[in-house]
Amino acid sequence: MKKLFVFIILIALASMLYPLLDTFHGNDKLSELSQFYAQSENVSKVNAQNLVTAVVVTYRGLDTLGEVTILFLAAAIIAFFLKTESEKRTLRKNSEIFKTAAKMLVPIITMVGIYIFINGHLTPGGGFQGGAVIASGVILMLLAFPNMEFNHKFFEALESISGVVYVGLAAFGAIIGLGFLDNAILPLGKFGELFSAGAIPVIYSFVGLKVGAELSNILNKFKSVQAEN
Amino acid sequence: MEYITITTGFLIILAGLWAIMTRKNIIRIIIGFSLFDTGIHIVMVSMAYVKGGVAPILDKNELLTDTANKIVDPVPQALVLTAIVIGLGVTALMLAYAMKLHSEKKSLDIESFKDLKW
Numbered sequence: 001m002k003k004l005f006v007f008i009i010l011i012a013l014a015s016m017l018y019p020l021l022d023t024f025h026g027n028d029k030l031s032e033l034s035q036f037y038a039q040s041e042n043v044s045k046v047n048a049q050n051l052v053t054a055v056v057v058t059y060r061g062l063d064t065l066g067e068v069t070i071l072f073l074a075a076a077i078i079a080f081f082l083k084t085e086s087e088k089r090t091l092r093k094n095s096e097i098f099k100t101a102a103k104m105l106v107p108i109i110t111m112v113g114i115y116i117f118i119n120g121h122l123t124p125g126g127g128f129q130g131g132a133v134i135a136s137g138v139i140l141m142l143l144a145f146p147n148m149e150f151n152h153k154f155f156e157a158l159e160s161i162s163g164v165v166y167v168g169l170a171a172f173g174a175i176i177g178l179g180f181l182d183n184a185i186l187p188l189g190k191f192g193e194l195f196s197a198g199a200i201p202v203i204y205s206f207v208g209l210k211v212g213a214e215l216s217n218i219l220n221k222f223k224s225v226q227a228e229n
Numbered sequence: 230m231e232y233i234t235i236t237t238g239f240l241i242i243l244a245g246l247w248a249i250m251t252r253k254n255i256i257r258i259i260i261g262f263s264l265f266d267t268g269i270h271i272v273m274v275s276m277a278y279v280k281g282g283v284a285p286i287l288d289k290n291e292l293l294t295d296t297a298n299k300i301v302d303p304v305p306q307a308l309v310l311t312a313i314v315i316g317l318g319v320t321a322l323m324l325a326y327a328m329k330l331h332s333e334k335k336s337l338d339i340e341s342f343k344d345l346k347w
Contacts, residue, residue, distance in 0.1 A: 027280065043293075077322060
């Protein structure tokens with residue numbers, strides 16, 4: 001009986017989705033909004049090679065600010081929810097291979113993460129992806145050395161400073177009269193080079209640092225609560 | 230090509246809904262929510278596909294002229310980027326709740342939580 005209900009609900013959702021598939025014939029040209037973003041005068045106004053980054057950081061920068069806020073809220077709720085209790089637990093010893101590999105890989109993973117968010121305006125990537133890569137390095141460290149002291153003060157300070165700089169840069173554009181989150185507060189540079197697109201690489205680097213620090217804090221909270229059991 | 234991705238997206242959405250409704254373990258239910266999320270992302274990206282378009286990264290000179298006819302739509306991709314991050318935050322919150330529930334009843338089976346059932 002229960003299985004029948006599950007089946008009926010699945011069929012209902014599938015039949016709700018089917019018209020979407022039925023009327024979908026692929027697009028032959030861009031939507032009007034995207035055509036505006038892809039006009040050559042607008043491309044040279046932002047001067048970012050990666051149009052997705054241009055949309056995320058400048059045109060829809062306010063959304064990104066809200067997104068960072070949501071991530072911060074999630075991290076804050078988890079920190080409030082899972083209170084850290086420090087007590088010793090007996091762990092199986094990690095193998096030497098794992099420890100050595102972690103020591104060698106963590107700097108490289110961090111470097112890849114930093115590369116991804118610094119080049120966010122040129123190649124696929126950006127602050128969120130780079131931050132996630134950095135956090136994956138942190139989780140490798142936490143798994144390899146479970147008794148290591150996690151310096152959460154440092155990560156919290158990094159997170160707060162990055163957030164303040166991000167909002168400060170955004171507000172600075174409004175103060176000098178260009179507009180909130182305008183990227184032209186710094187020189188636009190030559191199209192396609194690392195120092196181009198004005199404030200976008202700076203903003204995305206701070207977003208990357210903030211996301212990396214936040215995710216590392218969340219992971220550490222999960223790890224330190226697991227120590228209870 | 231776009232039909233393959235959009236159909237895959239719909240199937241993943243249905244698989245996620247199925248997992249949410251039938252699984253008993255809370256962790257598996259959370260995985261179902263993640264699957265639902267991923268399916269929606271795939272559908273959104275594939276709906277933005279423009280026939281014959283390339284990724285909206287203008288790293289070649291021939292892309293700089295007449296850009297609008299050569300690239301796929303960047304706006305839904307930016308939207309999906311936002312949605313992925315928010316999905317990550319929601320998943321982390323759900324996992325935190327799951328850990329709290331586990332420390333209450335020492336069980337992750339959804340059947341053992343009957344407090345709100347009438």
